[in-house]
Amino acid sequence: MTRRKFLELVSILAGSALIGWTPEPGWAKGRKDGGFDAVVIGAGLGGLSCAALMARNGLRPLVIEQHDIPGGYATSFQREGDTGGTFQCEVSLHSTSAKSPDSRRLLSEMGVYDRLDFADHKLIWSRVEPDGILDLPPNGIAGFEALLAQRFPQEREGLGRFMAYWRKLLDELDAFQAKGMPALKVLFPLQYPTMWDVAGKSLGQVLGRFMADQKLKDMIAMTWGYYGLPPSKLAAFYYLIPMAEYLTHGGQYLRGTSQTLSDGLAAVITENGGTVLLGERVREILLKDGRAAGVRTASGKTFTARAVVSNAAAPVTFGMLPKDVLPREYSTRVSGFKPSLSSVIVWLGLNQDVTTIQPRAELSVELEPDPEVAYAAALRGDYAKSGIGCMIYDNLVPGFSPKDKSTITLMTLSGYEPWKRFEADYAAGRKHEYNLAKERMVKELVAVAERTILPGLSKMIVMTEAATPLTNRRFTGNTDGAIYGYDQTPDNSFRSRLENRTPVKGLYLASAWAAPGGGFGGALLAGKQAFKNLVEDLG
Known part of the structure; x- marks a missing residue:
């Protein structure tokens, strides 16, 4: 067992366990009144989710957003038509698996699930092909396998072995969530062999092991565009887990557009004692004794707090710090990551x-x-x-x-x-x-x-x-206008992806640029991970 592979798996599984984590009851009772516990830079989903969890658990966050509405990419706007009528323009949301047990639990922890009204997609995916349109209904992995076997009968044996591998991966993930890590790390490959095997592999590598027909492999990977990378570059784990959720629980859209999610999170923050300040751009992160202790805005206003959480792009965040604050090794590592x-x-x-x-x-x-x-x-x-x-x-x-x-x-x-x-x-x-x-x-x-x-x-x-x-x-x-943070390649996922806790004490990342990655679900989880790190450090 290599140390690097073990650490990568620990990070993968820590992300899956994050869904069920909650702080100890009453842990924030000893906080001092009057000041902010954290300044959150940016009101995208990562910043809003982190601040909502803070506010619901007894802390006082201040969210500062440069625009006049919260949301980041989770937003919409209106335009008038030439012949009259006002059209809604959704910026980013096509479909999200909001009704899976993990998603429902996460949104409920943030206090917004019951505020949202979901419209179910009747189909998982529809793809225009030369001979017609392929429709993929939400019939689970078994239904997906039956459809593929019908279209590619010559690959039935390899397809069956791949589907068994996929199911075993999901079963092992469920078992890990129930049982946790084995007592000895050397037992991990024996207890969770499929999770051990998939770590560090691209989707293309995994599919190529079982099947030869390129059209079949491309059909399994048909939603790769959601992740911003083709199968040869996309981490297999990062694709197979959410794809299974879509196949099993279907996809949903938000009535009222994705702005309702952003507005709902902002309302949770303010209703629970937090503050959302719009129309103010953070220019600088302030340090005190080497620790993040507040921010200064472009208009010259200063806000202090016990910590700083950044929903801004990681390169932008680090550009707000004093020069040479980050360790050289860390800066070199970050400079090697590629925006999506x-x-x-x-x-x-x-x-x-x-x-x-x-x-x-x-x-x-x-x-x-x-x-x-x-x-x-x-x-x-x-x-x-x-x-x-x-x-x-x-x-x-x-x-x-x-x-x-x-x-x-x-x-x-x-x-x-x-x-x-x-x-x-x-x-x-x-x-x-x-x-x-x-x-x-x-x-x-x-x-x-x-x-x-x-x-x-x-x-x-x-x-x-x-x-x-x-x-x-x-x-x-x-x-670079990235929509998924850093590329989610096998060598930039999980353990090797940017941690939410930075080398600067009191500074945390809550965005698609940090773990676990991009998309609505990834950004929300990044917010929760930053909250968890903050709770652990503030004690």
């Missing part, structure tokens, strides 16, 4: 109800059959090859759009490099060339959707809005 892909998004308001034409809520269009080729196309901004995801929200929430109209979103992953040349002019407000590039991108995505999903789409459009990696960077502050 960003995205381009097009929001369209349509002059007619298209739910009778296309009854599916979420569809993907794979323009390149090989995920590796599609990923490379996304990196270079070749949106004619990178594929798109399409959401028709009216199929999930009737009345989402104005009467007799529809709202759809087209999205694809994107590298930052294709938009970097506009960076300086964009910041200076000189956007002519940038806007021309954005218009070309919109036309490309609309053309793909018109050809594959909604014939005649271009003639239905009465509202158009679009976002690029520069938009993402501007509104979230995320380095």
